[in-house]
Amino acid sequence: MPTNVYDPPALVPGTLRVTPLGGLGEVGRNMTVFEYEGKLLVVDCGVLFPEEHQPGVDLILPDFEPIKHRLDDIVGVVLTHGHEDHIGAVPYLLKLKRDIPILGSGLTLALTEAKLKEHRVKPYTLTVAEGQREKVGPFDLEFIAVNHSIPDALAVAIRTPAGMVLATGDFKMDQLPLDGRITDLRAFARLGEEGVDLFLVDSTNADVPGFTPTERSIGPVLEQVIGQAPRRVIVASFASHVHRVQQVLDAAAAHGRRVALLGRSMVRNMTIAEELGYLNVPEGVLIDYKKARDLPEDRIVYMSTGSQGEPMAVLSRMANLDHEIEPGPGDTVILASSLIPGNENAVYRVIDGLTKLGATVVHKGNAKVHVSGHAAAGELLYCYNILKPANVLPVHGEYRHLMANARLAQETGIPAERTILGENGTVVDLRDGRAEVVGQLDLGFVYVDGSSVGEITEADLKDRRILGEEGFISVIVVIDAATGAIITGPEIHARGIAEDAGVFESVKPKIAAALAEAARSGTRDSHAMSQVVRRTIGRWVNQTLRRRPMIVPLVIEA
Amino acid sequence: MPTNVYDPPALVPGTLRVTPLGGLGEVGRNMTVFEYEGKLLVVDCGVLFPEEHQPGVDLILPDFEPIKHRLDDIVGVVLTHGHEDHIGAVPYLLKLKRDIPILGSGLTLALTEAKLKEHRVKPYTLTVAEGQREKVGPFDLEFIAVNHSIPDALAVAIRTPAGMVLATGDFKMDQLPLDGRITDLRAFARLGEEGVDLFLVDSTNADVPGFTPTERSIGPVLEQVIGQAPRRVIVASFASHVHRVQQVLDAAAAHGRRVALLGRSMVRNMTIAEELGYLNVPEGVLIDYKKARDLPEDRIVYMSTGSQGEPMAVLSRMANLDHEIEPGPGDTVILASSLIPGNENAVYRVIDGLTKLGATVVHKGNAKVHVSGHAAAGELLYCYNILKPANVLPVHGEYRHLMANARLAQETGIPAERTILGENGTVVDLRDGRAEVVGQLDLGFVYVDGSSVGEITEADLKDRRILGEEGFISVIVVIDAATGAIITGPEIHARGIAEDAGVFESVKPKIAAALAEAARSGTRDSHAMSQVVRRTIGRWVNQTLRRRPMIVPLVIEA
Structure with missing residues (x-):
């Protein structure tokens, strides 16, 4: 896969080595390894979902090859937030060595532990929060609040004698987030004044001009649609999007409706989110699915999974009349979600099926019921200007996204030779304030396929x-x-x-x-x-x- | 597939029977059969392209079952325009009976004949033009100019003693089209005053609010991008989009560049279009591909196929360095095309590949280089109001499109019971100004798969x-x-x-x-x-x- 494979030189003392194993040239399986004086720190460990040219594959993992024989050197894994593309491969890493310590925020760790439980793994964890500093081996970590489409996301500053790195994880800069927890630009400013030597920055929306609208802008639309719905309302969204669900709960409460959660991951995640205080359930709004059937039809909202047209999820089954809830005339279905490339036909099939049954379908194509979780170009410019990083490594995105992000960095005055367009396995050494590509590892795709991991070629x-x-x-x-x-x-x-x-x-x-x-x-x-x-x-x-x-x-x- | 299959009654004299065989509940294989007093008229005969759940299939044909044993009753096939989803299945119909007469405009017939030549079939044709009336069996036909993303498109009014039908084919209402040939609303007004009993109307963009922008709006964008391009320019679009190619030729000429056509279908179609006078090639602008290589890089535009990421088309091969032209830094690639659902990943792979090679990629995601060929909701409202049809049968679209179109009809005052939501095989009888569903045939998908037609199950x-x-x-x-x-x-x-x-x-x-x-x-x-x-x-x-x-x-x- 990578062009121009060559080995990096032996790592000399006083140099920090940064090697992304996943997430560059793709949207998913984010994972970066930091090495300093023989010790390794891992940031994120996610999965990638297969495309149509990878049929039958369940998941794709980062290639652990470069760290497989150095598991004892890993001092910790920092998880920036609880999405699959940042935590999904943790079970597979811990199967190689069970006692690697995992660091993350409360919600991130709760979601990771629930996932690990399915794999029958109990991890060593350390809960961290914004503002906190932790020394992990030779790495001096500081955690900074960032805003994303899941609560409790963190950026991490990694200080070593070789310099300071700031890794954003996934983030955006909603200035009026539901929970009031904004991306901490004061901390960014302070780090910028101290001197950020290398900036690893989310590229997902770098090619989208302007600013991502606030999550709050969806609330009134949901309120209006739910308020005018004559019969049942079914809302589908991502099972980890706590704030989206919060807005559905609030809109339902405002119109005297109760909400039943549907779909295993939806129920599991929202139970966790409520227990930890991230989801604020209005008194008496949630109702058990089985009891919901006894309510009048204009008093109920079903909150379900399946917004991407996944054939086995609740919404697809409803559209195929393969679920106990059979949508019909007067019912309203809201897809409060994005349309991930590759899923279009599946989602349109669901929309058509529901329309044919007589339901009114509201989706991002005909109403403002979704905003992205990632910073658009305008927001990224703010970051570059407040941080003024010495070196930039765009991460999290297809090549066109990384390229767009590098161009934004350059527009704010960062020299082209200090913006690094890397691939998975690109080895970057940081020393004396200069980041330099020193090698390119030959990494592959590791396919999870039934019970086999890495055997499918x-x-x-x-x-x-x-x-x-x-x-x-x-x-x-x-x-x-x-x-x-x-x-x-x-x-x-x-x-x-x-x-x-x-x-x-x-x-x-x-x-x-x-x-x-x-x-x-x-x-x-x-x-x-x-x-x-x-x-x-x-x-x-x-x-x-x-x-x-x-x-x-x-x-x-x- | 269809719900509720039941046979229609025997057709009584004085009734017109309308049966769509394809294009309802799908975007493609448009075909409708009209029957009056034992004679059949076919309007359009197109193919559908397979989705991912139909692997390996080359093409999907309408199910000819209802007309297979009545081929001698067919008095003619009217082709409204030259796109594959309206003409692609003609060779397969003519293989059943070679001498079925084909009617269409000059360009439509030229493209159909080129296609038939590949199948070694020489058809009986009658070239018709807007304003013309033709009596074909018991059907009194009048052809009306409509504007679409290919020149020379026609709507057809079909008069029988049972009433008058107007079938739009694909159309939009660009008020400033490049060739000045607008959808003829004067004719629509006249037909409306005479009384349109049944309106078969394009639904493709019925769920898109507002109006489709004029094709002309793309010209200045192309001019600017081509004018500023430092090295080679490669434009990809649909091989039948004569006006899009026209605008590329004009922009190239304005900036002293020459244009080489690439891709078998692009060369074939544009040669036909130029010969028939639909493409107006500025003096000396076209250059043979082989000679183009000798020009300075800032003097050339390549006009190619492959805008949908088709793996064997020119553009994909360029992105994979599997073509003589190897894009590189300074080159500009323009995808002047839509993104057909299902093709997203393939197209993004091409964009990423080109970006990685250093080319600048301009596409509808970052510039206004494409407009649709179909009437949006606002345009359809004009049609309903000027025609005031007694009955409406939305055609050409997925169910959600047909439904959106029916709602538009109802908003202009057509009663809900006079707007028919049909499927392929829905049998509609028109008599005394009333259209009524009288049957539902059980039609299937006919797969072309290598040399086999209809054998794949x-x-x-x-x-x-x-x-x-x-x-x-x-x-x-x-x-x-x-x-x-x-x-x-x-x-x-x-x-x-x-x-x-x-x-x-x-x-x-x-x-x-x-x-x-x-x-x-x-x-x-x-x-x-x-x-x-x-x-x-x-x-x-x-x-x-x-x-x-x-x-x-x-x-x-x-």
């Missing part, structure tokens, strides 16, 4: 793509090991290709003839015979059916 | 999806037909699943044991033995690998 995925597009034809021939004569077959089985009865009959004599010819010329071993079969039927299929299915020749000696 | 596609997500495991056992004893095997072959060496060794004895047990209890036939193999390895794989691959047991008697 690119070749397996290519096989799946061929099988999925073209199907396969297997040809079984049992031959006499001594003479090469056919005992049984050829039998032909095909799946996933157009096969009218008898389509393969005409090729069987050709295969038999080719095998007889091969036997006559002395071929005996089953591998060579297999190749004869493959060539014969492969050519026939390409010409006759104009397809290129996978050919699986099985020549068995008896 | 939903079961085949399900097999492909399983194979593509999970791979397969085949188990071959050769048994003695008389005793059921194993002669050879079990041999296990797997593709597309994680298999470290020897993972299957542990299950082989289980399979052998299960077969021996079956043989002992008297099982002999290979089908029953296959089921034993399938159950044994299936259970083992689900438990051990936590996957559900396709299991292909092959028990061979020798």
Whole structure:
């Protein structure tokens, strides 16, 4: 994957080495390793969700290769917030070594621990908060409040004798957030005056001009839609978006409706958020799903998962009439969520299904029911100007996002040679206020696929793509090991290709003839015979059916 | 697929029957059949492009079933314009009967004939133009100019003694189109005064508020981007978008650049458009691709295909450095096109690839380089008010689009019971100024897959999806037909699943044991033995690998 792989030099004392293992050139599996004098600090450890060219894959992990044999050197893992793309790979890291200490805010750790519980792992944790400083090995950490689409997100300043690094995690700069917890620009200013040597900054929305609207702007829209809804209301959003759910609860309460949570992750996360005080449930608003059915239809809001059209989530099942709640005329469905690229067709299928059932569907295409969780270009400019970092490494984004972020840095006066466009595995050394690329590791994709981790290869995925597009034809021939004569077959089985009865009959004599010819010329071993079969039927299929299915020749000696 | 299938009654004299075969509940394969006194008129005959749940499929055709045995009754096929989703299935219809007459405008027929030539079919055609009336069997046709994202589009009014139908085809109402050919609202007004009994109207953008901006607004943006480009410019757009290409030619000419066309369909279509006078090439601007390489880099614009991220098209190949033209720093790439849902990831991959190579990428996300070809809600309201149709059948769109269009009709005062929300196969009878749903045919998807048409079934596609997500495991056992004893095997072959060496060794004895047990209890036939193999390895794989691959047991008697 990476261009131009080369090894970094041995790390010399007094130098801080920064190596992102994930999140550069992709949206997901964020993870960065910091090394100083033999000790490693990890910031975030997330998963990436597969795209359509990675069929069947459940999750993609960062490639742990560079730290696999140095697990004892890891002094801690800092988790900036509780989203999957920042915490999802923690169970897989802890399976390599259970006692690596995990640091994070209260909500972040609660969500991480719930996830680890499913993997039957109990971690060592240290809860930290904004303003707090912690010495972890040679790393002097300071945590700074940032605002994001989940509460309790933190940026982390990492001080070593080599210099100070500020890593934002995911953030935006909502100036009127629901919980009043803004990105702490006073702290940014103080760090800027002290001198930020390297700035690792969220790039997700760097190519979006202007400013992300405040989360608060969604409230009145929700209130209006819920207030005017004649029958049931179903709201779908991300299961970790506490403030979005808060606004739904508030709007429901304002209109005398009660709210039932639907979907395993929604119930789990909101229970955690309420227990820890991040979700403020208006008195008597929440109601158990089973009891909600007894309420009049204009007194209920269902808050569910499935806003991305996931086929097994509540909303898709409702749209397919495969759920106890069957939407109908007069019902209102609100998709209070973004549309993640790649999910469009699935989401539109859900919208169409619900519309066809008679429901009114409100979504970001026709109402202001979603704002992003990431800083847009205008906000990033504020950060650059208040921090004036010596060096910048844009992180968290596809290449076009990293590039857009680097350009913003340069517009505020940071020299081009001090803005680093990296990839996963780019090794950056910081010393004397200068950050320099000193190596490029060769990192891959680690696929979680059923119970297997890291066993599925690119070749397996290519096989799946061929099988999925073209199907396969297997040809079984049992031959006499001594003479090469056919005992049984050829039998032909095909799946996933157009096969009218008898389509393969005409090729069987050709295969038999080719095998007889091969036997006559002395071929005996089953591998060579297999190749004869493959060539014969492969050519026939390409010409006759104009397809290129996978050919699986099985020549068995008896 | 359709809900509530039921047969329509026999058609009584004096009634016009309207049956859409495609384009309702989907964007593509538009086709509607009109029947009057035993004769059939077809309007449009297009293809649909497959989605991700239809892997490997090349094209999807309308289901010709209702007209297959009535080909002699077809008096003509009217093509409203030259896009694939309106003309693409014509070759497949003409393969059923070669001499069905085709009617359309000059450009529409030229593009259709070029397509038919690839299928080695020479059609009977009649070129028609706006203002023209033609009697085709019992149908009295009048053609009306409409504006769309391809020149020479026509709406068609169909008069029969049962009433008058107006079918818009695809259209919008650009009031300042490049060619001055506006949607003819004077004709609409005249038809409205005469009395439109049934209005078949394009729904594609019915859920988009307001008005589609004029195509002309893109020109200045193209001019500015091309004018400021330091090196080469590469523009990608749809290969049939003559006016978009026109604006690129004009902008190039204004800045002293020459234009080379790239991509087979782009070259073919623009050659046709120029020959017929729809494309006005400024003197000396077009240059052959091979000669273009000798020009200075700031004197050239490449006009190419591939704006939807199609992997084999020119632009994707450039982004992968798999094309003679290798984009680099200073080059500018303009994607002057929409982003069709489902193509997002592919397009973003191309944008990232080009950005990484150093090119500046301009697209509709960051500049106004595209406008839609379809009427938005505001334009549709004009149509309803000027036509005041007695009955409305929204066509061309997903269900949410049809629904939005029906609501617009109702807002202008058309009663809800006179706006028909149909599906493919909905049979609508028009008589005495009333349109009524009288039946629902059971129509399917007809898949073109390599050389096969209509042979791939939903079961085949399900097999492909399983194979593509999970791979397969085949188990071959050769048994003695008389005793059921194993002669050879079990041999296990797997593709597309994680298999470290020897993972299957542990299950082989289980399979052998299960077969021996079956043989002992008297099982002999290979089908029953296959089921034993399938159950044994299936259970083992689900438990051990936590996957559900396709299991292909092959028990061979020798």
